[in-house]
Amino acid sequence: MMMRGVIFFATICHFFSTTFGGINSHTEDWAYSSDTEGPQFWAYAHPLCNGTKQSPINIIMKETIYNETLTPLVPLNYSTVFNDANYYLANNGHTVKLGIELDTRVPIGLLWRGNEYHYHGLHFHWGENDQHGSEHYFNNQSYALEVHIVHYLKDYGDFNSALNYSDGILVWSSVFQTSNSSETSNTPLQDVFKSIDKIINAENKTYINPLPLSSFVSENSTGSYYHYEGSLTSPECTESVMWIVNHKMISISSNQLLSFRLLKGRLHNSSNSVWFENLTNTDRPTQPINGRKVYTSVLNYPTSNFFNKNLTSGNNSISYLPPILETTQNTTTLCKTIKSSAFLTRTASNLFLSCFILAIDCF
Numbered sequence: 001m002m003m004r005g006v007i008f009f010a011t012i013c014h015f016f017s018t019t020f021g022g023i024n025s026h027t028e029d030w031a032y033s034s035d036t037e038g039p040q041f042w043a044y045a046h047p048l049c050n051g052t053k054q055s056p057i058n059i060i061m062k063e064t065i066y067n068e069t070l071t072p073l074v075p076l077n078y079s080t081v082f083n084d085a086n087y088y089l090a091n092n093g094h095t096v097k098l099g100i101e102l103d104t105r106v107p108i109g110l111l112w113r114g115n116e117y118h119y120h121g122l123h124f125h126w127g128e129n130d131q132h133g134s135e136h137y138f139n140n141q142s143y144a145l146e147v148h149i150v151h152y153l154k155d156y157g158d159f160n161s162a163l164n165y166s167d168g169i170l171v172w173s174s175v176f177q178t179s180n181s182s183e184t185s186n187t188p189l190q191d192v193f194k195s196i197d198k199i200i201n202a203e204n205k206t207y208i209n210p211l212p213l214s215s216f217v218s219e220n221s222t223g224s225y226y227h228y229e230g231s232l233t234s235p236e237c238t239e240s241v242m243w244i245v246n247h248k249m250i251s252i253s254s255n256q257l258l259s260f261r262l263l264k265g266r267l268h269n270s271s272n273s274v275w276f277e278n279l280t281n282t283d284r285p286t287q288p289i290n291g292r293k294v295y296t297s298v299l300n301y302p303t304s305n306f307f308n309k310n311l312t313s314g315n316n317s318i319s320y321l322p323p324i325l326e327t328t329q330n331t332t333t334l335c336k337t338i339k340s341s342a343f344l345t346r347t348a349s350n351l352f353l354s355c356f357i358l359a360i361d362c363f
Ligand SMILES: [Zn+2]
Pocket: 012, 013, 014, 123, 124, 125, 148, 233
């Protein structure tokens, strides 16, 4: 295929320069799994990694604060398939990136709280087994995979300039959970995962069928998310990220994850040895909250509209209602929460009525 003009790279959390088309011959000074270059050592060469607003974090759902100003994201061309563009996957030595090569710069991105963010790229984080891999934890639990779709605030010009501002970067994150079914129903994602075994080694690159970016977020997720202020999750760990972490997870099969764990990372040279990193755990450990607040856009998806309609009229003590991390088996989760929580003991009469109606469907 022809190389096209404008290239949207999927670097993001990973801010480093990379070229494609050759065998990697230079070393890196950071890694995910190393006795001397792992995450606990990143700050020696990358001091921003010792900051006070670092990511990822463990999101304690009952401690998140409902914020009605967290309006839905408005995607720009997220559902568009650019058939005249080249889509590719690349192993950059630290993660799998998805890139789009376009003839012209078209507005792909998001509108959020009055700002326009432009798409920069996306990449994944995964673990050595299905119970581990997402960078963000939810109630102390990790999940199998996390995708980061990275954007920069248009007014700052480009990704690198935006890193200089606390609101310069927006990362839209979705977590994947393994399901009992053999395959995800998301056909475009199936094609992506099938291609990963073509980029086993660092700086391998393969073209894939065009697909919409909406393939990487759950349906109806634009208005149901957590938000907090944090950082890139790998060096330079710049604290410039507005994090948007979806409530709703995406299903993935165990088989679809296997090829991620075969990937090889960059060449390292430490302790008098030269080695290639196995990319089996590409998740940075969770970082201290340090007093930061984590907000939620809705109380419970998909019943948020119902709750909002009933609660915004008076009682403002709604933040203590536990948001539910949405899954494809959300009904079970929702009912379990209703049965076991203090839902039915809230004092506000309108809330009591709302929960009672909800609970009817569960018993
Ligand atoms: Zn990332």
